[in-house]
Each structure stands twice: as C-alpha cells, then as structure tokens.
Amino acid sequence: MQPVPFLEAMQYAQLKKIVLPDEFYSLDLRTRHYASTVSFLTSLEQINTVMHAINKSIVDGSTFQDFKDLVADKGIDLPESYLDNVFRTNIQSAYAHGRWQQQQRNKVAKPYLMYSAIDDSRVRPSHLAMNRIVRHIDDPFWLIWYPPNGFRCRCTVIALTEKQALKYCITSDEDLPDIAVDLGWSTSPASFGDLSSLVDQKIADSLLDKTFLLEQKQLIQAEWTASDKLKSLLAPMNDQSRNLFETITKKVIPLDPNIRPSAIKVLIDYVMGNDAALTAYLSKEPISMAEQVLRRWLVADMTQIQAVAKNTADVVTGSVSLSYVASLQVGQTITLDFPLMLAASNTDVVIKVENAVGLGIDLEQLNAGQGVLFEIxxxxxxxSVEMVSGKLVYMLKVIANL
Incomplete structure (x- = not known):
C-alpha cells in the first residue's frame, strides 16, 4: 500500500497523543480519536518509536516492508501479523481523516461519494455489500459507514460529480444493504469528535427513515456510555498487572491480532481478584442500551480469548467465595451472568465442574497462572453438595453453553 501523501493525513497522525494500552482503552471513544497506542508494548518509548515509524510511512508513502524494517532496526520484536494490523489500521485511519476533510472542502464540485471495497478473497462480506453505494456527501449514511470500518479495512470512498453519480446510479433507500453496525469500532472520520448537534441536523434534513437514523444515533451514544462505564469498573493498572498484561498479550496477540487490549484487561481483573465492581454490574439485569452494549462487548471479548486458550480438562476444580455458593441447591440450574473464576486456594469452599472440556479459558495456556475462567x-x-476432607464441595455439571 503506497498512497499519495497529503497534509491532512500527516497532521492527523502527528497530532495524536501516545498513551499506554490500558490508558487508551480507558478513554471514551471520542477521545480515542486523539490518541494512539500499540497493545503489544508497555513502554511509552517503544510505542512512540512504532508510531513515529507509521508517521514516517505516511509522510514518505513507504511500504509495510519499509515500516517493518524500521521497527526491527529499533530493536522492537513484534509478530508480523500484529505489525501488519497496526500499520494498515493507522495508515487507513489517517488517510480517511485527510480524505474526508478534502472531500468536504470540494463538495460543491463533487457533492456525491461512492463506497469502494476491494473485491477479493480477504474482503468482509458486509463491506463488499456496500461496494459502489452512491450517496450525497451530506447524507447520514456516511456518519455510520465512512471507512475504515474495522481493523485492516481497506475500503475507501471516491468523490463524484453529480454527472458521475447519475452515471453510476445514486443508491436509493430501498437498495441500501441491511448491515449491522460494528459498535466496537469507532475511528470513522465522520464521527470525529462530538457531532451530536450535526447528527441531529442531518437527521432532521434527511429523506431517510427517521426512526432508523435515530436508532443508529442511540447506538453510537450507547457505545460512548458503555466505554465510560467500562473505564469506571476496571481496576487501575499497577506494576503487577502491567507485567501480567504484557505476559498475556505476548501469548494471545500472535494467535489472534484482533483481540482487544480491553479484553485482556478484563481477564486480568478476574485473575487478580479485582472483579468485584465488574461482577456486581454484570449480575444486574441489563436495562439500558449502554448496559446491553457493554455486556455484548464482554461476551465477545471472552469468546475471542477462549478460542485461543480453550480449557482441555473434563473436570475443573477451584475455590470461590461462600457468598456465591450459599444459595445453591441440588437440582438447581444456574446460568453465568458474569465470568466465573475457578482457581486453587486454601478456602474451605470448593466448586468442581464436570463436563467442562472445551469450555472456559485455561489460564496456564496464557502463562497467567493456574485455573479456568468460565465465560458468560x-x-x-x-x-451434589457434600463435605469432603473437611471442605464443602459443590459438584456442578455443564449442561449448556449459550
């Protein structure tokens, strides 16, 4: 990828603040637009080195190989798959912001935009479904779908004159594909900053279905609220948790570069016993849209980590607090509303889970200690509930994985 450099992309990339991963993922989604991080690294100096290499690539229009060589020359060892993710996501985001600004300035001459997806084996089906959609530049469609629309997204947008737009055919409301918005993604230049008043105006002026547009706005607002809530629920990082963060990250990122650092931070809170606030929050029935969004994030995050560190033991034994098991009775069925951590300890209350193979996250595979974290x-x-060698043992059997 060697795009023609332009000033707006360079300015956007160079003005972003360099922060540590746990700081980045504690920011609300709007503020993240102004920040950069590299989740495989825990040193500001190293992160700054990688981001400087990316900015140099933007200025020079250099290739991924040039970027990779520059990072290696600085003594930073990162998996190639993850470096590729960092490089392409940051380059695409910077150029998207620059392209958006240029198109806005030139919209009198070219008032229409066309979505352009790369039709090959790597393209996401949802992105391909939007290929060649043509809408007015002020249409609310672009508030939601101006690319990039995910990590490594290669889609772009082409500005068109009215004559060109008519030639390609302006996409009608009826022909817009029904695609779910990825609420975990928030770098669209059309949503840069707090655009609530602009969104309200565009909804009022749009010919599109107002109910649909209001729903999309509510989803975006719910994501912002969920991000702030997650920040308040997770424990602050210290030297011990930073070390564990680095250990787990080095294990899972090469296996799945798309695992979010916030997912690792949630896992760390459970491993280190910092889960009280998060568990209490998840134990409540979700009421607001933001609560539903946050729960959906956590389910998806734990599923991703579980996929690369799946428990292989048929029987898992570990200790839990007495308050958790006090109400359990033989024959009762329970469904986890929050992750359940089972690890060896010296307490007198033990849970033994049968039929557990293939379920839960094996912490030993992540170099994060002994135990299994069962997902929501x-x-x-x-x-059964019985005394065994002076310990109260609750025998559970897995009957379903929702």
Missing part, C-alpha cells in the same frame, strides 16, 4: 452464558446443574 454457560449453564450448570448442581449435582
């Missing part, structure tokens, strides 16, 4: 949605039946 798994259902158990309480098979």
């Amino acid at each position: 949605g798994i259902s158990f039946e309480v098979v």
Whole structure:
C-alpha cells in the first residue's frame, strides 16, 4: 500500500497523543480519536518509536516492508501479523481523516461519494455489500459507514460529480444493504469528535427513515456510555498487572491480532481478584442500551480469548467465595451472568465442574497462572453438595453453553 501523501493525513497522525494500552482503552471513544497506542508494548518509548515509524510511512508513502524494517532496526520484536494490523489500521485511519476533510472542502464540485471495497478473497462480506453505494456527501449514511470500518479495512470512498453519480446510479433507500453496525469500532472520520448537534441536523434534513437514523444515533451514544462505564469498573493498572498484561498479550496477540487490549484487561481483573465492581454490574439485569452494549462487548471479548486458550480438562476444580455458593441447591440450574473464576486456594469452599472440556479459558495456556475462567452464558446443574476432607464441595455439571 503506497498512497499519495497529503497534509491532512500527516497532521492527523502527528497530532495524536501516545498513551499506554490500558490508558487508551480507558478513554471514551471520542477521545480515542486523539490518541494512539500499540497493545503489544508497555513502554511509552517503544510505542512512540512504532508510531513515529507509521508517521514516517505516511509522510514518505513507504511500504509495510519499509515500516517493518524500521521497527526491527529499533530493536522492537513484534509478530508480523500484529505489525501488519497496526500499520494498515493507522495508515487507513489517517488517510480517511485527510480524505474526508478534502472531500468536504470540494463538495460543491463533487457533492456525491461512492463506497469502494476491494473485491477479493480477504474482503468482509458486509463491506463488499456496500461496494459502489452512491450517496450525497451530506447524507447520514456516511456518519455510520465512512471507512475504515474495522481493523485492516481497506475500503475507501471516491468523490463524484453529480454527472458521475447519475452515471453510476445514486443508491436509493430501498437498495441500501441491511448491515449491522460494528459498535466496537469507532475511528470513522465522520464521527470525529462530538457531532451530536450535526447528527441531529442531518437527521432532521434527511429523506431517510427517521426512526432508523435515530436508532443508529442511540447506538453510537450507547457505545460512548458503555466505554465510560467500562473505564469506571476496571481496576487501575499497577506494576503487577502491567507485567501480567504484557505476559498475556505476548501469548494471545500472535494467535489472534484482533483481540482487544480491553479484553485482556478484563481477564486480568478476574485473575487478580479485582472483579468485584465488574461482577456486581454484570449480575444486574441489563436495562439500558449502554448496559446491553457493554455486556455484548464482554461476551465477545471472552469468546475471542477462549478460542485461543480453550480449557482441555473434563473436570475443573477451584475455590470461590461462600457468598456465591450459599444459595445453591441440588437440582438447581444456574446460568453465568458474569465470568466465573475457578482457581486453587486454601478456602474451605470448593466448586468442581464436570463436563467442562472445551469450555472456559485455561489460564496456564496464557502463562497467567493456574485455573479456568468460565465465560458468560454457560449453564450448570448442581449435582451434589457434600463435605469432603473437611471442605464443602459443590459438584456442578455443564449442561449448556449459550
């Protein structure tokens, strides 16, 4: 990828503040537009080196190989798959912001935009479905779908004159594809900053269905609220948790570069016993849209980590607090509303889970200690409760994985 450099892209990239991963993922989604991080690194100096290499690539129009060589020359060892993700996502975001600004300035001459996806084996089906959609530059469609629309997204937008737009055919409301918005993604230049008043005006002026547009606005607002809530629920990082963060990251990122650092931070809170606030929040029935969004994020995050560190033991044994098991009775069925951490300890209350192979996150595979973290949605039946060698043992059997 060697795009023609332009000033707006360079300015956007160079003005972003360099922060540590846990700081970045504690920012609300609007503020993240102004920040950069590299989740595989825990040193500001190293992160700054990588981001400087990216900015140099933007200025020079250099290739991924040039970027990779520059990072390696600085003594920073990162998996190639993850470097590729960092490089392409940051380059695409910077150029998208620059392109958006240029198109806005030139919209009198070219008032229409056309979505352009790359039709090959790597393109996401949802992105391909939007290929050649033509809408007015002020249409609310671009508030939601101006690319990039995810990590490594290669889609772009082409500005058209009215004559060109008519030639390609302006996409009608009826012909717009029904595609779910990825609420975990928030770098669209059309949503840069707090655009609530602009969105309200565009909704009022649009010929599109107002109900649909209001729903999309509410979803975006819910994501911002969920991001702020997650920040308040997670414990502050210290030297011990930073070390564990680095250990787990080095293990999972090469296996799945798309795992979000916030997912690792949630896992760390459970491993280190900092889960009280998060568990209490998840135990409540979701009421608001933001609560539903946050729960959906956590389910998806734990599922991704579980996929690369799946428990292989059929029987898992560990200790839990007495308050958690006090109400359990034989024959009762329970479904996890929050992750359940089972690890060895010296307490007198033990849970033994049968039929557990393939479920839960094996911490040993992540170099994060001993134990298994069972994810939200798994259902158990309480098979027995009895005293064994002076310990109160609750025998559970997995009956469903929702």
